[in-house]
Amino acid sequence: MNKIVLKNNQLMLSEIDFTISLCSKEKTEFKPFQLEIKVVKDTSLLIEYQNEIPSKYDIQIIVEPNCSFELYEKKKEQETKIQYRYDISEQASVTVHKFQEAKKIKELDIVYLQGYESQIDYDLKAISFDKQKYDMVIYHCQSNSKSNISNRLLALQAGEIHINVTSIVYPQMKDTNVIQNNRILNLNNKKHTICPNLLIEQNDIDASHSAHIGSFDPATLFYMKSRGMSEKEATKLLLKGFLQMDFIPSEELEKIIDQYWR
Amino acid sequence: MHKLQIQNLSVTIGEKEILKDLNLEIKSGEIHVIMGPNGVGKSTLSKVIMGDSSYEIKKGDILFDEKSIISLSTDERARLGIYLTFQNPMEIEGVSNVDFLKAAVSSFQKVNLFQFIKELEEKTNILKMDKEMLNRPVNIGFSGGEKKKNEVLGMYMLKPKVVILDEIDSGLDVDSLKIVGENIMAYYEQEKPAILIITHYQRLLDYIKPQKVHILYQGSIIKSGTSQLVTKIEKQGYLPFVTSHE
Numbered sequence: 398m399n400k401i402v403l404k405n406n407q408l409m410l411s412e413i414d415f416t417i418s419l420c421s422k423e424k425t426e427f428k429p430f431q432l433e434i435k436v437v438k439d440t441s442l443l444i445e446y447q448n449e450i451p452s453k454y455d456i457q458i459i460v461e462p463n464c465s466f467e468l469y470e471k472k473k474e475q476e477t478k479i480q481y482r483y484d485i486s487e488q489a490s491v492t493v494h495k496f497q498e499a500k501k502i503k504e505l506d507i508v509y510l511q512g513y514e515s516q517i518d519y520d521l522k523a524i525s526f527d528k529q530k531y532d533m534v535i536y537h538c539q540s541n542s543k544s545n546i547s548n549r550l551l552a553l554q555a556g557e558i559h560i561n562v563t564s565i566v567y568p569q570m571k572d573t574n575v576i577q578n579n580r581i582l583n584l585n586n587k588k589h590t591i592c593p594n595l596l597i598e599q600n601d602i603d604a605s606h607s608a609h610i611g612s613f614d615p616a617t618l619f620y621m622k623s624r625g626m627s628e629k630e631a632t633k634l635l636l637k638g639f640l641q642m643d644f645i646p647s648e649e650l651e652k653i654i655d656q657y658w659r
Numbered sequence: 660m661h662k663l664q665i666q667n668l669s670v671t672i673g674e675k676e677i678l679k680d681l682n683l684e685i686k687s688g689e690i691h692v693i694m695g696p697n698g699v700g701k702s703t704l705s706k707v708i709m710g711d712s713s714y715e716i717k718k719g720d721i722l723f724d725e726k727s728i729i730s731l732s733t734d735e736r737a738r739l740g741i742y743l744t745f746q747n748p749m750e751i752e753g754v755s756n757v758d759f760l761k762a763a764v765s766s767f768q769k770v771n772l773f774q775f776i777k778e779l780e781e782k783t784n785i786l787k788m789d790k791e792m793l794n795r796p797v798n799i800g801f802s803g804g805e806k807k808k809n810e811v812l813g814m815y816m817l818k819p820k821v822v823i824l825d826e827i828d829s830g831l832d833v834d835s836l837k838i839v840g841e842n843i844m845a846y847y848e849q850e851k852p853a854i855l856i857i858t859h860y861q862r863l864l865d866y867i868k869p870q871k872v873h874i875l876y877q878g879s880i881i882k883s884g885t886s887q888l889v890t891k892i893e894k895q896g897y898l899p900f901v902t903s904h905e
Contacts, residue, residue, distance in 0.1 A: 617751060619711055625738045625817065628734070
């Protein structure tokens with residue numbers, strides 16, 4: 398897998414092959430650090446953020462026609478502002494897997510499904526201890542484009558989460574597929590918001606959205622406890638299920654949960 | 660020898676009284692059936708035995724081996740050896756069946772992973788379940804029959820002393836009913852637990868032979884008898900029993 402490390406407003410490491418080209422611009426007084434990632438063949442990339450100071454990034458991902466791109470991202474305990482822009486061409490697909498255990502985050506993701514049969518599958522899992530704001534806008538600019546957005550966030554301690562997802566389908570964009578699933582697991586009784594917006598100007602499409610903010614389901618806990626599990630064991634297992642991602646090893650996830658959930 | 664006793668139990672949810680002065684005693688090696696019209700408190704009884712905090716016990720007691728369990732939490736009751744199969748087993752997103760069962764067994768004893776997997780695979784085969792179901796999230800995408808077989812799999816793995824079957828026969832086709840019924844009976848022959856069956860129909864009792872049958876009506880047991888009582892209910896319905904009670 399290709400890998401880049403971003404640290405303190407800089408590109409610290411890039412281990413990439415011919416499938417990806419990178420172009421970066423240093424941070425200036427007026428603009429954040431900018432990075433352009435161009436995908437020319439089927440490939441995958443891991444982005445790790447290792448900030449020690451509050452940082453800001455502007456990242457553009459361009460995926461050429463017929464390419465399949467898997468993006469993995471890991472962030473940990475840092476104050477970060479990020480803007481992602483995805484330009485996805487004809488018959489290209491992007492799969493995003495993000496795992497964040499972080500304090501303050503402000504993130505904007507703008508997705509342009511520019512090509513016929515272009516597609517994005519977006520899967521975010523995050524543990525929040527402080528204010529986190531996620532804005533996403535998905536533009537379906539071509540027919541047969543697909544977006545499947547899943548945001549699952551866990552609020553602990555002082556975590557406050559605000560999610561805004563807007564999917565836009567323009568007129569004449571037939572057979573598009575728009576899915577949004579947003580869920581906040583509220584374990585700190587703070588106020589959280591989810592705004593799932595579908596702005597659709599075409600009849601012939603499939604669209605669905607869900608938004609759920611709440612704690613553990615008492616009926617599920619009762620079922621688990623009826624199998625002998627204590628409340629602590631049951632909730633730990635549910636948290637693991639809520640946060641699990643293929644690229645986060647099970648042992649690592651268990652450690653993270655043990656660290657924060659007592 | 661283990662014994663579950665329900666003594667003069669009255670239970671409410673909100674202002675509504677669901678169980679009234681209910682008495683029941685089941686010992687190891689006994690199979691009891693509770694039948695009754697809809698909404699008379701059959702499922703409530705199973706949940707109250709298991710410690711569902713939605714219900715309030717107004718009067719009476721539940722004893723396991725002569726000791727009151729009403730102050731125990733649900734998991735403590737489960738660890739004593741009481742097992743409830745749910746009428747509608749819960750679906751748990753993100754948690755695989757194998758992880759769920761491993762966590763459940765771990766709460767009873769230290770798990771020998773090799774033995775655990777071996778036993779799990781063996782019981783999965785006996786229940787004619789697809790092994791792939793072990794890696795799928797608990798009950799998600801399972802058919803009605805698969806969910807009920809999964810409940811029986813849990814019973815095999817946890818080896819309870821008291822088994823409460825809340826409408827285990829609902830949602831089962833004839834083949835699945837046979838598999839579920841025969842496996843419960845096989846477990847009974849092997850471990851001799853106390854079994855309490857809650858059902859509407861005789862069909863499950865073609866495989867599981869009860870010693871005692873009770874009719875529950877308006878929160879109380881209004882008649883008890885042998886398995887012949889089931890045949891009478893099938894023929895006449897509940898009306899004659901209810902009318903004579905009123």
